[in-house]
Amino acid sequence: MIALLTRDLKLAMRAGGGFGLGLAFFLIVVTLVPFGVGPQSDLLSKIAPGILWLGALLACLLSLDRVFALDWEDGSLDLLATSPLPMEGIVTIKALAHWLTTGLPLVLAAPLFGLLLSLPTPGYAPLVLSLLLGTPALSVIGTFGAALTVGLKRGGLLLSLLVLPLYVPTLIFGAEMARRGVEGLDTTTPLLMLAGITCGTIALLPFASAAVLKVNLR
Amino acid sequence: MGLNVSNLTIARGGIKVLEGLNLSLEAGQALVLRGPNGVGKTTLLRTIAGLQPPIEGTIKADPETMVYAGHADGLKPTLTVEENLTFWASVFATSDIDAAIDAFHLDALRTRPAGALSAGQKRRLGLARLLVTGRPIWILDEPTVSLDVDAVRMFADTVRHHLGQGGSALIATHIDLGLPDAGILDVGPYRARAMNPDDFDEAFL
Amino acid sequence: MNLNALWQYANPKKFIQTTEKVLPLFSVLAVVCLVVGLIWGFFFTPEDYRQGSTVKIIYLHVPAALMAINVWLMMLVTSLIWIVRRHHVSALAARAAAPIGAVMTVIALATGAIWGQPMWGTWWAWDPRLTSFLILFLFYLGYIALWEAIENDDTAADLTSILCLVGSVFALLSRYAVNFWNQGLHQGASLSLDKEENVADVFWYPLLVCIAGFVLFFIALVLLRTRTEIRARRMRALLARERMG
Numbered sequence: 001m002i003a004l005l006t007r008d009l010k011l012a013m014r015a016g017g018g019f020g021l022g023l024a025f026f027l028i029v030v031t032l033v034p035f036g037v038g039p040q041s042d043l044l045s046k047i048a049p050g051i052l053w054l055g056a057l058l059a060c061l062l063s064l065d066r067v068f069a070l071d072w073e074d075g076s077l078d079l080l081a082t083s084p085l086p087m088e089g090i091v092t093i094k095a096l097a098h099w100l101t102t103g104l105p106l107v108l109a110a111p112l113f114g115l116l117l118s119l120p121t122p123g124y125a126p127l128v129l130s131l132l133l134g135t136p137a138l139s140v141i142g143t144f145g146a147a148l149t150v151g152l153k154r155g156g157l158l159l160s161l162l163v164l165p166l167y168v169p170t171l172i173f174g175a176e177m178a179r180r181g182v183e184g185l186d187t188t189t190p191l192l193m194l195a196g197i198t199c200g201t202i203a204l205l206p207f208a209s210a211a212v213l214k215v216n217l218r
Numbered sequence: 219m220g221l222n223v224s225n226l227t228i229a230r231g232g233i234k235v236l237e238g239l240n241l242s243l244e245a246g247q248a249l250v251l252r253g254p255n256g257v258g259k260t261t262l263l264r265t266i267a268g269l270q271p272p273i274e275g276t277i278k279a280d281p282e283t284m285v286y287a288g289h290a291d292g293l294k295p296t297l298t299v300e301e302n303l304t305f306w307a308s309v310f311a312t313s314d315i316d317a318a319i320d321a322f323h324l325d326a327l328r329t330r331p332a333g334a335l336s337a338g339q340k341r342r343l344g345l346a347r348l349l350v351t352g353r354p355i356w357i358l359d360e361p362t363v364s365l366d367v368d369a370v371r372m373f374a375d376t377v378r379h380h381l382g383q384g385g386s387a388l389i390a391t392h393i394d395l396g397l398p399d400a401g402i403l404d405v406g407p408y409r410a411r412a413m414n415p416d417d418f419d420e421a422f423l
Numbered sequence: 424m425n426l427n428a429l430w431q432y433a434n435p436k437k438f439i440q441t442t443e444k445v446l447p448l449f450s451v452l453a454v455v456c457l458v459v460g461l462i463w464g465f466f467f468t469p470e471d472y473r474q475g476s477t478v479k480i481i482y483l484h485v486p487a488a489l490m491a492i493n494v495w496l497m498m499l500v501t502s503l504i505w506i507v508r509r510h511h512v513s514a515l516a517a518r519a520a521a522p523i524g525a526v527m528t529v530i531a532l533a534t535g536a537i538w539g540q541p542m543w544g545t546w547w548a549w550d551p552r553l554t555s556f557l558i559l560f561l562f563y564l565g566y567i568a569l570w571e572a573i574e575n576d577d578t579a580a581d582l583t584s585i586l587c588l589v590g591s592v593f594a595l596l597s598r599y600a601v602n603f604w605n606q607g608l609h610q611g612a613s614l615s616l617d618k619e620e621n622v623a624d625v626f627w628y629p630l631l632v633c634i635a636g637f638v639l640f641f642i643a644l645v646l647l648r649t650r651t652e653i654r655a656r657r658m659r660a661l662l663a664r665e666r667m668g
Contacts, residue, residue, distance in 0.1 A: 003308035007294070007301075014296040075290025079347075082267050082286045083309045144589065148569065148582055158565075158572050162586065165561040166593045172600040193603070197596065208589050215581040218270040232577050233663050 008097035022059040029055035048117035049178030067146040087210035095143040103135030126181025134174035137198040226275035234410035248400040285353040291344025295333025318349035433510035449643040456636030464629035486637035487530035494524030502584030514580035519648035525563035
């Protein structure tokens with residue numbers, strides 16, 4: 001399992017763009033928003049938590065179709081399925097690798113991008129914390145979507161259609177927590193809900209992903 | 219330890235392709251599957267390897283004793299030959315890759331990225347993976363595709379050595395591997411018969 | 424009653440034979456209920472003292488909204504039956520129901536918008552109920568798209584039923600999340616056990632007839648569409664067999 005994780009990370013580093021691409025996309029979204037809504041910093045600081053959350057969510061989505069696609073094409077997935085690793089373990093590792101290459105860089109870069117959108121000072125800690133808690137759920141849910149669409153030739157668009165509705169609760173609680181942080185309100189409730197959703201998805205969804213992947217390998 | 223398949227019915231895309239198939243494989247034996255293209259050899263091997271469920275019949279074998287090699291080699295182009303093998307070795311909880319490297323003469327290519335290998339070299343690397351898994355029952359689907367004559371001999375030697383050590387192999391291939399003791403099973407006669415079109419039930423056919 | 428006897432209808436042949444007989448019955452009943460309920464509701468009920476004649480849209484809005492949710496529940500049940508017992512008809516019924524559910528959701532949203540304009544002065548508001556329905560519609564779309572995208576029928580049935588299970592959990596989560604996110608304008612449900620508090624009898628009876636009409640209409644449509652799916656499935660199977668010789 002650790003071998004699979006290190007292999008995936010190594011591949012992401014060598015193939016180029018594994019770490020950088022999602023981050024670059026995030027930066028572009030953050031850059032484009034002021035062009036769309038205007039440069040007034042009071043408006044920007046008001047919408048900053050929402051924009052940062054949406055940007056992170058879309059950046060996550062962007063790299064999802066590669067979670068299984070390459071392993072599917074070169075036959076590694078067949079071989080992994082017949083290896084001693086349990087399928088649930090494989091999908092969990094895949095989600096973890098996706099989070100490490102996409103989610104974690106986004107979390108680390110978020111304060112910097114918050115600066116660009118003139119995020120008010122009290123908002124930084126809740127924003128980073130909400131992303132830290134929420135992005136693992138995005139990766140796990142996204143891995144489920146990727147497992148659903150792995151065999152399909154034009155799965156990319158379908159993947160977004162399937163995954164985005166599943167992202168709704170995470171987005172609501174995550175963005176709500178970041179927003180309350182900016183306004184200096186109590187963030188306990190959304191924090192607990194967000195953590196609950198993330199824990200729940202990590203605990204349960206790999207079973208669904210594994211079942212779906214097994215069906216797709218038939 | 220062995221493989222025992224009895225009264226197996228398998229389907230591809232929801233349609234039965236082979237039915238009533240029996241085969242058995244003991245330690246030290248090799249069995250070569252023959253049959254025209256599209257008859258269901260690949261489906262049969264994938265079913266035995268546990269990638270898809272059979273429609274009927276039983277497959278008696280410990281899944282932990284089998285290793286499957288299909289048309290694709292499962293190699294990562296950006297990893298070197300050595301890294302590819304080491305990865306599979308650690309997935310299968312073994313550590314020795316030198317025997318596999320020697321058997322397929324990959325020593326000179328050790329540090330070359332798999333993406334820079336020729337088709338035949340990739341295939342050799344894919345087959346070398348079988349050795350690092352340390353599993354006794356090999357399930358091979360057209361293993362000699364894109365191998366030259368020397369490499370085929372290399373492969374046949376490896377299989378013979380594997381059988382000598384008490385392993386076994388189930389191979390779908392069209393060429394003569396030069397394994398004199400290997401049994402041959404023609405799957406053609408097990409082709410599924412079409413059912414009466416008026417008599418449809420759960421399976422719609 | 425012996426419950427096991429029920430499973431015989433899961434056989435496609437038996438299903439086709441049985442529905443042949445009951446389909447006309449359901450169709451006629453549905454038309455009668457809808458015609459009676461809608462005419463009664465539209466022309467023979469008094470106007471609400473606050474809402475005027477706009478209130479009469481409830482005869483479309485409420486049944487459609489009810490169906491939008493219940494169709495998803497029916498799909499959840501049939502998906503579970505497919506996963507547990509692997510009856511093909513069950514999976515095909517879920518497939519047949521999805522577009523109907525999606526249309527019901529659209530009807531509920533559209534009639535809601537038409538009603539909301541004079542009542543709240545806006546076509547759309549990000550009210551929890553409205554938002555939940557929009558999200559439900561997205562779930563329907565994803566489910567239908569997944570069915571359409573996969574060629575192998577059994578694979579599609581497996582994947583969509585798991586999606587339906589997972590989707591149900593997330594739809595429920597979204598419902599609570601949306602409630603938390605924004606308190607709304609929408610009145611409480613028109614239907615509940617203490618219905619007298621919400622709707623007067625004069626509106627209540629025609630509404631019941633309309634709901635019965637929508638349910639019967641849905642049953643007739645699902646039976647019809649499932650028959651079509653079974654035949655299409657059988658046709659594909661025959662064609663595939665022909666190709667294989």
